[in-house]
């Protein structure tokens with residue numbers, strides 16, 4: 001059975017990996033928010049929170065999640081954001097696209113990070 005061209009298929013491994021890391025980051029932000037709300041657990045925690053910008057950290061997590069949702073593959077295996085969205089669908093960089101590959105850099109030492117993603121990310 002043929003799927004409509006924009007219907008999502010199975011979640012690609014790179015998206016699964018990045019989503020898991022984003023959920024972890026969101027958990028850290030939420031925990032820091034709780035500590036800040038409760039006045040901190042220790043002097044060290046309070047000192048850390050003085051330098052931890054919760055609003056910026058939360059925005060960074062949301063931005064990463066938004067980027068991941070934009071850069072999903074279409075039925076042809078091309079990124080919906082980076083690929084050609086005209087009648088010539090299916091034309092564009094192979095998936096995962098350079099944007100997602102670049103997002104893996106921040107997790108290159110994570111045991112579940114595929115070295116190939118980091119290696120294939122385009123240089124700055």
Ligand SMILES: [Zn+2]
Nearest residue numbers: 071079082097
């Ligand atoms: Zn893309």
